[in-house]
Amino acid sequence: MFSSVWSFIKRHKRKFIFTGAVVGGVYFLGKYAQKKIGDFQEKEATEYIAQARRQFHFESNQRTCNMTVLSMLPPLKEAIVHQLNSESLTALLKAKPANKLEIWEDLKIVSFTRTLVAVYSTCMLVVLLRVQLNIIGGYLYLDNSVGKSTATPLAPPDVQQQYLSSIQHLLGDGLIQLMTVVKKAVQNSLGSVPLKQTLSLLELEQQLSWIRAEVEAGSERPMSWYMLADDENALADQACGLTGNDLTTIRLLNETRDMLDSPDFTTVLAASLNRGFSRLLDNLAEFFRPPLGDSAPSFAPDSLSAVSLPLAKIIPIVNGQINYICSETPSHFVQDLLMNDQVKEFAAIVYETFSAPQALQK
Secondary structure, three states: OHHHHHHHHHHOHHHHHHHHHHHHHHHHHHHHHHHHHHHHHHHHHHHHHHHHHHHHHHHHHHHHHHHHHHHHHHHHHHHHHHHOOHHHHHHHHHOOOOOHHHHHHHHHHHHHHHHHHHHHHHHHHHHHHHHHHHHHHHHHHHHOOOOOOOOOOOOOHHHHHHHHHHHHHHHOHHHHHHHHHHHHHHHHHHOOOOOOOEEEHHHHHHHHHHHHHHHHOOOOOOHHHHOOOOOHHHHHHOOOOOOOOHHHHHHHHHHHHHHHOOHHHHHHHHHHHHHHHHHHHHHHHHHHOOOOOOOOOOOOHHHHHOOEEEHHHHHHHHHOOHHHHOOOOOOHHHHHHHOOHHHHHHHHHHHHHHHOHHHHHO
């Protein structure tokens, strides 16, 4: 029996050798394929975990942005009211002075100026903090990345503090410069309008449009000028002293300036301003509703001009809007700005740019 088997093997040994080679090749090829598939799956899982971690960090950073905006509104309001103090004028009017008309004229300009400045500065605060905190957030993500090759942090705590202190420009010199421009535009638009003249909501909207056109299109400087000092000396001053991290802080400020000067930022800021002024008009519309029982429905196309109020009655309405605009309690005004899709998309772009591994090479 064994001899016959051996004879069979000798007669077909080439086939056995070929078959063995094929089977062995298939076996090793299968093992190789399994290893490659395993490597691919492991890499894919690692990338997925990293992306999920990055997404979680981004979303957490956006919540921090929202909370920071709300915390900055009271000091912003205080700065505006300090510079444009309409309360002192209303107190003078209650004393029935001889120059009552003159005080009313001053109150008209101050009231409109401070409310419009509140809209502008709140919109600027929202978009500026979105840029700054997402630049910082991106670098912090890289600092905490497993694959980070350098031990030197991109955004150490003292640099963060120095960098974020640049927001004081918007609350200080930038705000005063903005007030000057807005006040001039208000004076040009409303200065000659008598206190007794009646205005409909549509006419009031037109007045605000004229003021906006002068402030936004009539200036030789971009709107970003009010948010961050644009000369190198001022940027160096904002670095808060000659420490070893000054260059890092100045680099962050320059990167912020680049973002603020980009066309995308201009588009986002314009969208925020449009949303802010639209919400302001919505608030004012509550005071222009037709009386109950009026035959004209409030949603009619001509309802914007159905009710008119004397300018003297509109002034206190406008004057009180700052309490709503700069409220630290989340209001529809602030929520609209924070939830603006264009702002959120731009924030994602900024974070993506500064949390990418290429940022480590800067």
